[in-house]
Amino acid sequence: MALGVALLAATPAHAAAPAPPSRPTTLPLTVEERRLPGAVPREILQGSGFDDVAPGFSRALDRARGLSEAELLAADEGRRLWRRAVDRAQGRGPRAERHEGEISRDDDRPLYWARLGMTRALREWQPSFRVTSRQRAALIGAVERSSRGQDSVDLPAGGAVKRVLITGFDPFQLDSDARRSNPSGAAALALDGTTVDTPAGPARIEAVVFPVRWDDFAAGTVERTLLPHFRPGPRRVDLFTTISQGRPGRFDVERTNGAWRGGYPDNVNLSRTGVVPVPPGVPTVRPQPQWTTTTLPYAAITAARTGPYPVYDNTAVTEIPAGATEPVDRPDGPTPGSTAREGGGGDYLSNEIAYRATLLRDATRLRVPGGHLHTPVLNFGDGNTDPSTGRVSDPVFVANRLAIVAQVRSITATAVASTGTP
Numbered sequence: 001m002a003l004g005v006a007l008l009a010a011t012p013a014h015a016a017a018p019a020p021p022s023r024p025t026t027l028p029l030t031v032e033e034r035r036l037p038g039a040v041p042r043e044i045l046q047g048s049g050f051d052d053v054a055p056g057f058s059r060a061l062d063r064a065r066g067l068s069e070a071e072l073l074a075a076d077e078g079r080r081l082w083r084r085a086v087d088r089a090q091g092r093g094p095r096a097e098r099h100e101g102e103i104s105r106d107d108d109r110p111l112y113w114a115r116l117g118m119t120r121a122l123r124e125w126q127p128s129f130r131v132t133s134r135q136r137a138a139l140i141g142a143v144e145r146s147s148r149g150q151d152s153v154d155l156p157a158g159g160a161v162k163r164v165l166i167t168g169f170d171p172f173q174l175d176s177d178a179r180r181s182n183p184s185g186a187a188a189l190a191l192d193g194t195t196v197d198t199p200a201g202p203a204r205i206e207a208v209v210f211p212v213r214w215d216d217f218a219a220g221t222v223e224r225t226l227l228p229h230f231r232p233g234p235r236r237v238d239l240f241t242t243i244s245q246g247r248p249g250r251f252d253v254e255r256t257n258g259a260w261r262g263g264y265p266d267n268v269n270l271s272r273t274g275v276v277p278v279p280p281g282v283p284t285v286r287p288q289p290q291w292t293t294t295t296l297p298y299a300a301i302t303a304a305r306t307g308p309y310p311v312y313d314n315t316a317v318t319e320i321p322a323g324a325t326e327p328v329d330r331p332d333g334p335t336p337g338s339t340a341r342e343g344g345g346g347d348y349l350s351n352e353i354a355y356r357a358t359l360l361r362d363a364t365r366l367r368v369p370g371g372h373l374h375t376p377v378l379n380f381g382d383g384n385t386d387p388s389t390g391r392v393s394d395p396v397f398v399a400n401r402l403a404i405v406a407q408v409r410s411i412t413a414t415a416v417a418s419t420g421t422p
Contacts, residue, residue: 003278026124031268032174033120039229041113043122043392046090046109049102055080061125067135070127074139077118078146085111086149089189093265101308102254102391104398105403111209115147116320149192149208150225157234162203162416163241165229166191166408167353172212172267177387183375183401185209186270196409198417203239205412212349214261214272221281222356227282230364239369239416241296242357243408244350246374251407252314254372256333256342257355259290262347272331276352278404283363288422290340291317307407309376318342343346345372369419373411375404 005336035041045051057077064070087093088105103110122140125131131139145151155163168188171180188207195202208225229237246252263273278284298313315333320326334340336381345351356374361370379385381396 003188008267016262025392026126026135027122027140027286029120029123031125032213035114035174035178036113036116036120038178040392041116042259044103044107044109045113045117047392048107050084050110050114053114054121057103057118058125060180061121061127065125066129067131067219070077070131070139073152073386074142075146075338078115078143079152081111081118081147082149082152083218085114085333086189086192089186090194092245102393104393106186106190106398106402107181107393108168108183108189108209109171109181111189112185115143118143118147144211144305145221148210149188150221153206153208153225153229154193155206155229155235155237155355156204157175160201161195162198162201162238162419163204163229163235164412164416165203165226165237166207166412167240167242167357168209169244169349170209170212170267171351174267175269177390179375179380179387179390181378181397181401182245183378183408184245184402186258186401187243187375187405190405191409191412194409196413196416198413200417200419203413203416210353212267212269213267214284214349217349217352217356218272218277218279220282223279223282223360226357226360226363229366230360230366232364236366237370239296239359239412239419240357241370241412242350242353242372244345244353244372244374245377246345246350248377248379249309250376251309251311251411252344252373252374253296253301253311254344254351254354255294255295255298255315256317256344257292257351257358257372258317258319258347259288259292259296259355260340260342260347261352262342264348266349275320276355278359283360285359285363288337291334291343294354294358295361296369296371296373297415298371300413304410306410306414308403309407311411313376316344318347333412345374351422370413373408375408376400378404 117141168184171182192207193204257274261272263271302311302313316331318327318341319334319338327341343351381394384390384394
């Protein structure tokens with residue numbers, strides 16, 4: 001204060017006083033980030049020990065001396081979070097002592113809420129140097145990609161090991177129950193970087209997770225992540241499957257995917273309806289097809305004993321037949337010339353990721369098994385179904401998630417062993 005007064009006194013009367021330094025432009029919080037102060041996210045973070053992630057990241061940001069340092073920090077800390085979540089899910093790293101037993105190691109939710117803490121910290125950050133809104137958004141994007149494993153896929157070269165890429169999703173429908181977990185995200189954490197033995201030889205599995213947000217998909221997050229591993233080369237995938245949570249009590253191998261967005265609200269409460277938009281600058285098929293088809297060995301998968309849940313070859317779709325105007329349900333797949341309204345996986349982002357991945361497969365002439373797997377719905381145990389009074393976890397909830405993850409592993413191994421089988 002004294003220095004400021006002295007400088008002002010020394011300024012000639014006819015000169016304009018120097019303008020105060022402008023405050024850096026922050027970004028408004030998203031709907032997802034505004035859920036963070038809730039009791040459930042706080043308990044999940046504390047019970048897993050991940051409540052130190054966002055504060056530590058904020059302190060590191062405050063020490064950054066320029067944009068380039070902040071860029072490195074965002075990517076490095078995002079990867080550190082992903083690796084920490086994978087290690088925890090696979091039984092490595094320290095155990096959290098607080099609430100031990102409430103937030104089990106297989107849980108995907110600590111990663112989700114910790115990531116939101118990091119992106120919120122970036123939106124509210126007040127650096128000592130200029131950062132534009134676009135640069136801040138790019139830093140947030142770096143955290144999003146790296147903390148989802150999207151930039152750390154490490155498939156081996158050569159023919160000794162089969163290369164498998166799987167994808168999962170964040171938890172969703174959190175306004176109705178903030179306690180929700182997504183078994184597809186849990187499977188991604190449990191299987192990332194692991195090797196499974198199959199009759200066709202060992203298979204290395206790499207995994208990534210995607211947001212439940214329409215606009216991220218329209219911007220190309222799926223294609224940007226998958227394309228490097230779909231292009232020809234010594235590390236090209238031998239099999240891929242996108243995975244999401246589907247129907248109660250069953251797995252489904254979705255036979256057909258549709259080019260239609262049904263508009264159900266996403267994790268930021270946005271709806272998008274229309275034909276799936278293909279992002280510019282990526283290989284695609286022209287004209288854009290209404291339907292794409294799985295190349296996963298669905299007959300072998302459904303016939304195998306992979307776990308406690310039945311596995312179905314789901315052939316149903318909803319279409320507008322050629323020359324018609326009203327949608328029709330088809331149990332055996334689309335008819336020629338029809339317009340898509342629902343694939344086997346519906347008209348939400350589960351269907352859309354399957355459509356995008358298989359469309360990219362066809363555009364890159366990737367002749368490998370690939371498609372979509374829906375897991376059973378993950379429910380809480382009896383007596384713990386009311387989100388207003390229920391616990392964030394229970395033994396049935398954990399046991400069901402572990403069973404689903406184990407069966408995903410078994411289905412993946414079956415698919416690898418059946419490579420080349422229709």
